Structure formats: structure tokens, C-alpha cells
Amino acid sequence: MNYLGRVMLMFILLSFTTAALALCTGRFVNPVTDVCWRCMFPLKIGGVSVPGLNPPNNTKVSKDDEVKSPVCVCKTPVPRVGLTLSFWEPVRLVDVTRTPFCFTSLGGVRMNPGVPVMGGGVAADESGNNSSFYHVHYYIFPLINFLNLIVDSVCLDSQGVDLAYITELDPTWKSDLLSNILHPESIIFANPIAQLAGAADCTAATAGLPLDPMFWTAGCQGSIYPLSGHVGAHVSGVQASLLLMQRMIFKLHRQGMLWGSMGKKGLCHSYPMPIWRKSQYRSQMTYPIPGFSGEPFPCNPMGRSSVLYESGREFPYKGEDFAYLLWRKRDCCAL
Numbered sequence: 001m002n003y004l005g006r007v008m009l010m011f012i013l014l015s016f017t018t019a020a021l022a023l024c025t026g027r028f029v030n031p032v033t034d035v036c037w038r039c040m041f042p043l044k045i046g047g048v049s050v051p052g053l054n055p056p057n058n059t060k061v062s063k064d065d066e067v068k069s070p071v072c073v074c075k076t077p078v079p080r081v082g083l084t085l086s087f088w089e090p091v092r093l094v095d096v097t098r099t100p101f102c103f104t105s106l107g108g109v110r111m112n113p114g115v116p117v118m119g120g121g122v123a124a125d126e127s128g129n130n131s132s133f134y135h136v137h138y139y140i141f142p143l144i145n146f147l148n149l150i151v152d153s154v155c156l157d158s159q160g161v162d163l164a165y166i167t168e169l170d171p172t173w174k175s176d177l178l179s180n181i182l183h184p185e186s187i188i189f190a191n192p193i194a195q196l197a198g199a200a201d202c203t204a205a206t207a208g209l210p211l212d213p214m215f216w217t218a219g220c221q222g223s224i225y226p227l228s229g230h231v232g233a234h235v236s237g238v239q240a241s242l243l244l245m246q247r248m249i250f251k252l253h254r255q256g257m258l259w260g261s262m263g264k265k266g267l268c269h270s271y272p273m274p275i276w277r278k279s280q281y282r283s284q285m286t287y288p289i290p291g292f293s294g295e296p297f298p299c300n301p302m303g304r305s306s307v308l309y310e311s312g313r314e315f316p317y318k319g320e321d322f323a324y325l326l327w328r329k330r331d332c333c334a335l
Contacts (some may be wrong), residue, residue: 015288023099025096025318026108027287028168029325031147034290035090036298039282039327045334046070056282056299057100065263065279065329072333073242074268078154084267085334089144089281091157092326094248095137096241100168103137104287104323120165122234130234135173138165138246141325155332165252167229176226183254186225195223205303210278219278219303227251238310241322244249245283246302249326250276262329278302280329287323289313299327 029035041055047070067084074080095104097119101111120133142157167173172182180186188194194216201211202220216224221243222233227250231240252258253276260266260273262280273280284291284299289312291298297309314320 015235022199024097024102024104024108024110025288025321026095026102026106026323028107028287029093029105029323031143034286035143035325036284036291036293038293039090039284039299040088041289042086044084046083056297065331067264067267067331072267077269078335080154080333080335082333082335085330085332087154087330088327089142089157089330090284090325091140091142091328093139093141093286093325094113094245094283094324095139095321096134096244096323097137097321098134099321100135101166102135102321103163104321105137105139115168118174120229121191122237122240132231132234132237132240133174133229134231134244135167135229136165136244137163138248140164140217143325155330155334164257165248165317167248172227173229176228176230179226179228182244183225183227186227189223189225198223202305205278205301206305206308208301210303212277212279212302215250215275215278217303218243220305220307221246221303224250227254236306236310237314237320237322238306242283242306242323245326246278246313249281249302262331264331267333282327284325284327285313285322286325287321288315288319299325 019129038054044051047068059265065084070083072082072084093105094232097104099110100117100119103109120135123134124130124276140159140162143160145156146159146161159282172179197214198217198219201214204211204220211220218224221239222231224247227247229244231243234240246291249258253273256272256274259270260277265271279301281302282299295309
């Protein structure tokens with residue numbers, strides 16, 4: 001190989017190395033600029049709405065889950081008589097990334113534990129249809145408790161900030177077959193009739209509130225099953241990342257790692273919820289472009305169409321991995 005050939009080879013190798021190192025991008029969440037505090041509303045004390053920031057557009061609470069009584073009595077975990085408190089609490093962060101061990105919400109840090117793991121990305125088949133695969137990281141992130149914004153700690157998630165789940169170490173996340181073995185009910189919902197129900201859920205979620213009985217669908221984003229990182233119908237990075245974020249929430253409910261916190265049952269303590277209630281959650285993008293308080297759709301219910309707000313939120317290089325702040329409906333008996 002002549003000198004020019006060696007130079008060209010070195011340039012190509014350097015380009016590939018630089019690209020590989022640059023695949024991991026991200027940013028720490030800034031509580032001032034990256035968090036839409038409007039999403040905490042409506043806030044009710046004793047059944048009365050507290051005036052303040054207007055709640056986000058088209059986000060409702062089911063009438064069955066509204067706590068109307070102003071007074072509550074609890075025996076556990078702390079015996080108390082108090083006032084009912086209802087609000088939306090930012091409690092979790094979720095990364096959706098193409099690069100294994102790339103932690104988007106930790107500033108784009110990439111770790112190398114020496115474990116060979118399949119990478120992600122988007123691929124097109126012969127007919128031009130896109131599919132994709134992403135890894136997901138799930139963080140405990142009790143932001144209100146961390147900032148001491150509400151004094152009554154009984155009503156807050158008091159866990160410390162922690163990385164609670166990474167799919168790189170979960171073999172079922174890489175294999176639809178293994179996932180279906182652990183969740184055999186997926187066979188029931190792998191049919192056109194069950195999937196058509198997603199259209200009704202999509203419409204309901206876009207208008208305001210997802211349909212909780214249709215737990216197997218993520219509305220406009222697609223099917224919850226299989227519980228893996230493969231997206232068979234990849235429309236956009238925002239759509240695919242929202243779908244996988246919702247799959248992770250569903251998966252953790254099934255595994256007993258997430259519990260219920262809304263309604264009368266949640267006033268005194270959280271309770272087991274093996275099948276998720278979609279209406280218990282809202283999501284807000286924090287990376288690459290955070291959902292801002294001034295925009296029409298800063299945070300959104302599960303299954304809402306991303307067409308309403310995804311414009312400009314996916315772009316080459318730094319805009320192909322995603323992070324979301326998860327807001328959870330909280331009903332509590334406050335001291």
C-alpha cells in the first residue's frame with residue numbers, strides 16, 4: 001500500500017473511531033430550565049384546586065380516580081388524620097439509547113464494563129419499512145423530595161437518586177422469543193383485532209386520557225408487546241422512544257417494581273398494581289429538546305400522538321438518543 005493509501009486508511013479508521021466515541025450524547029437534567037413545573041398541576045389540597053400555573057393542555061384525571069373528600073384518616077405507615085393532597089410528582093427518568101451503556105441523563109457518559117452487548121439503531125427492510133432497537137435505562141429520580149419543595153415527606157417518594165434498571169443486562173430485552181416465554185399472554189394480543197384497539201386508545205389519549213382497560217397498547221405509539229427493545233414499526237425516533245419508555249413502565253409494574261399511587265387506595269400508602277394504569281403517568285422529554293412550560297404540549301399522557309409536539313426533536317448526531325422525565329399522579333393524606 002502506497003503512502004496515499006495509508007493516509008486514507010488512517011483517516012477512515014480515525015473517522016470511524018471518532019464516530020463510535022461520539023455516539024453517546026446527553027445532558028444532566030437542569031431542574032430550572034429542563035423541568036416543566038406546570039406539569040405538577042392541577043394541585044389540590046382538601047379537594048380544592050390551588051391557583052397557580054395552568055395545567056398542561058388536554059391532560060385530565062378520570063372521575064373514578066378523583067379524591068373529593070377533604071379529610072382523610074390513615075393507620076399506616078404513620079397514623080394520622082389529615083387533608084387530602086393531589087398533585088403530579090416527577091419521580092423517574094428514562095433513557096432510550098442506541099449505544100450500549102450510554103447514559104444520556106448522566107451527561108452522555110458511556111461506560112465499558114467489558115460485557116459484549118448488541119447495539120441499537122434503525123434499519124430498513126426490502127419493502128422500505130423501518131424497524132429499530134434501543135436500550136433503556138431507568139432511574140429513580142424523586143425530584144420534589146430532592147429539592148425539598150413539599151415539606152410533608154409522607155407524601156413524597158423518599159428514595160435517593162439511583163440507577164435502577166438497565167436493559168443491557170436483561171437477555172429478554174434483546175429477544176422477542178425469551179420475552180414471550182416470560183409473558184405468554186402476548187400471544188393473545190398478537191392479532192389484528194387486539195391491535196386495532198390501539199386506534200381507539202390513540203384517539204382517547206390524544207384527546208386527553210388513555211383507556212386503562214386496554215393495557216396491551218401504547219396508543220399512537222404501538223403495541224406494548226413484545227416486552228423487548230425491538231420496534232417493528234419505526235415511524236420516528238420520538239415515537240419509538242416513547243413506545244419503549246412505556247414498555248419499560250409496563251414491564252416494571254409486572255415485576256412488582258412499580259406500584260399504584262393514585263385514587264382513594266393511594267391516600268395512605270402505595271399499593272400493588274401488576275397491570276399498569278396508563279392514566280397514572282405523564283412523560284416529558286428532557287433530551288435532546290426539553291418540553292418547555294410555554295409550549296402547548298410540554299408533558300403528555302401515555303399513548304398521545306407525538307405528531308403534536310415532535311417536530312424538531314429528532315436530528316442527526318446529538319438528537320438520536322432520548323430521555324424522559326416521568327410524572328406520576330399522587331394522592332396522599334397529608335399531615
